[in-house]
Amino acid sequence: MSSAVVDELRRRLGDGKVFTDDFVRFTYSRDWSPRPADYYSMPEVVVRPTSTEEVAEVVRVAYENSVPVVPFAGGTGMGGGAVPVEGCILIDTRGLNRVLEVDEENMVVVTQAGITVSALNEELAKHGLWWPHDPESKPASTVGAAIACDNDGTFGIRYGKLADYLLNVVVVTGKGEVVRLGHRKALCSSTGYKLHWLMVGAEGTLGIVTEATLRVFKKPEARVVEAAVFKSLSSAVSVLEKMIQAGLCVESAHINCKKRLQFYTHAYRQRYGRAPEIPEWAEAILFFSFGGDRDVVEFSRNYASSLVEKAGGVLVKERELVESWWTSKHLLEFEPFKQKWPDSQRMKKFGAADLGIPIGRIEEAYRKYLEIAAKNGLEVLGMCVYHQRPNRVSPSISFAVFVDDGNPDEVRRFYKYVSEMSKMAVDLEGTMSTYIGDGERLGGFNKYEHGPAFDYMLEVKRVFDPKNILNPGKKFASKWIKD
Ligand SMILES: Cc1cc2nc3c(=O)[nH]c(=O)nc-3n(C[C@H](O)[C@H](O)[C@H](O)COP(=O)(O)OP(=O)(O)OC[C@H]3O[C@@H](n4cnc5c(N)ncnc54)[C@H](O)[C@@H]3O)c2cc1C
Known part of the structure; x- marks a missing residue:
């Protein structure tokens, strides 16, 4: 990246929002995905915008100079989605942390997307309201990332997943255009295409979400x-x-x-x-x-x-x-489970295959999980079946193993495990991912699930991001799975 790009970013954002020193760049070099301990990847420059217009300015500079852009939030993603790609501008989205409107009458909140799930709920609590999306990582993970990864949460069986809450989003496209997608505050709509839902699970490859309008609820008594x-x-x-x-x-x-x-x-x-x-x-x-x-x-x-x-x-x-x-x-307090992560992660990391399995095939998937983990020499941590569609048994399953990221061979075996588990899920008529996303692990390999639809996805990507600068490679090419 030429220094002219950095100068231009400084000109448009101001000096205090653009960072090139190693110390800052290094803190963005990984997310929570298993990777060898000495494997990191640094952005060329980090920007910390606080408004949609500033995000748009950054993407315009990137577009004009054909430079990749990676959106980053809490860095707790488990699929490598936020990991910088070579020569990129990394946008730390957490400065977009303001709640813009709490509409009590319509039970809707309009918020900037870089706010954490916990901070949003603290704000809503002042109005007796609650956003029930509840991942364990809520103190660090943001609303924008929850949308980008289509995460799951504790209350999914009652309130559903991200698409169930999301009424509209403001995104910055790969050309630096600002567009609102969705249907204002109505709770359902059959006009147009549901483009806001395209952002759910897009992992920053179609647009950078800067604002979201979400359905909220009263807290139960x-x-x-x-x-x-x-x-x-x-x-x-x-x-x-x-x-x-x-x-x-x-x-x-x-x-x-x-x-x-x-x-x-x-x-x-x-x-x-x-x-x-x-x-x-x-x-x-x-x-x-x-x-x-x-x-x-x-x-x-x-x-x-x-x-x-x-x-x-x-x-x-x-x-x-x-x-x-x-x-x-x-509460992210693990007493009395001191042997559960994060303590155990001081020794070994928690790694998961996050599969959707049809309800009648869970026993079979469980047996295969034990076999595949053993075959790859990985210690089984256990399986947890979450449910993520309102009012129905709807398995989103975490098949977890321990991964020693100090041991590059174990990391390699972990991704072999992920590929075999993902294939198994598709063979059982399920899906490869239910909350982590493709990131830089399943991309390309996910053709096994999507078949010819994969090429349609590439076409959709071109519409939103004609120069392929938004989180390039993520979702479409794997760093870890080659077969
Ligand atoms: C301890 C722990 C517990 C967890 N618990 C859960 C859980 O209960 N449920 C669950 O589903 N997941 C869970 N996760 C996984 C992780 O927290 C989620 O995937 C979460 O969404 C990541 O949020 P983040 O803010 O850290 O995003 P990051 O890791 O920074 O980014 C994740 C992805 O979102 C993209 N992105 C970020 N912001 C934007 C934006 N504004 N617009 C477009 N793209 C964007 C990034 O480019 C990247 O692809 C857990 C992880 C950990 C470490």
């Missing part, structure tokens, strides 16, 4: 959280299906395999010096919650408990165990 163990994963899935069929409005539901269940029982033993009363035969644990008016949640708890018992499941008696699951989801 009361909540109950429960857990039950089952003899098989499929019985846990089937009880959840029965709860929904019965008319219960489940607020969150996570099914963990035996391996993950052992985290909880082991931690409990460590902490309290005795084992919790979990039967030997337990192969799966279902954590679930109901939120709403007190009487309704109490009724729901009792009804759900009766369904659990009818199905041969056993409710977990130890409240500490149940509540610490909730804590681990919501």
Whole structure:
């Protein structure tokens, strides 16, 4: 990149928003994706805009000079989406952190996209409102990145995924044009194309999201959280299906395999010096919650408990165990799970294949997961089945393993594992990714899932980004998977 580009950025943004020193550039050299410890990639220049117009100015400079641009938010992405590409301008989007409008009457918030999920909720709380998108990374991850990665969250089974909240977005395209996509504050529309939904999961390859209008909710008055163990994963899935069929409005539901269940029982033993009363035969644990008016949640708890018992499941008696699951989801405090990440990540990283598997094939996918991890010499961390469509069993599954990123061969084996798991998901009529995205891991390899539609995606990319300067390579070419 020529120094004239940096000078031009300084001229348009002002000196205080453009950075070229190594110390600043280095802090953007990785995200949370597994990669060898000494492998990093630096941007040429970092900019920190605070408005849509400033983002547009940056992209115009990039367009005029054919320089790549990478949007960066909290850096917690697990697919390498925010990792700088060679010679790029990196846009740190976190300066776009203002809430622009809280419309209580229409239950809608208009916000700049660089605000973190937690900060947005702090602002909404002042109005008695809540955005229920709830990833564990919420203190660091932003609204724009949640849209860009199509993330999942704890309350997906009640409120859905990003597309369910998103009414419109303002984006800066690859030509530096500013466009609003979507349908203002109406909650549904059948006019035009739903271009705002194209931004969901686009990982910054079609546009930089600078503003989002989201549906928000009142916080529930009361909540109950429960857990039950089952003899098989499929019985846990089937009880959840029965709860929904019965008319219960489940607020969150996570099914963990035996391996993950052992985290909880082991931690409990460590902490309290005795084992919790979990039967030997337990192969799966279902954590679930109901939120709403007190009487309704109490009724729901009792009804759900009766369904659990009818199905041969056993409710977990130890409240500490149940509540610490909730804590681990919501406060990023892992007590009493000291062996769970992030502590364990001081030794080894958490790496996942994030697959969508049809509901009848979860047992089969689980067996294959154990085989594929073993074949690649990786230690299994465990499987968690999240649900991400409102009011239905809708598995988004994290098949996690430990990855020692101090060991380049283990990182290589991890991506072999990801490719084999992803292929397995497609062969089971599922999908390769449900919350991480393609990033720089699945790009190109994802043709296995999309077939000829992959070329249509390239065409769409050309419409929004004719010079291929927006996060180039991401989604379309893999750095790690070559077959
Ligand atoms: C401890 C931990 C817990 C996690 N928990 C969850 C979870 O519960 N659910 C879940 O789904 N994920 C989870 N993740 C993964 C990660 O947090 C999400 O993918 C999140 O969206 C990344 O947000 P970020 O702000 O860190 O984005 P980054 O990693 O900085 O960027 C992610 C992608 O978004 C693009 N991007 C960022 N901002 C914009 C923008 N304004 N416009 C266009 N593109 C943009 C980037 O280019 C990149 O491709 C977790 C990760 C960690 C480390």
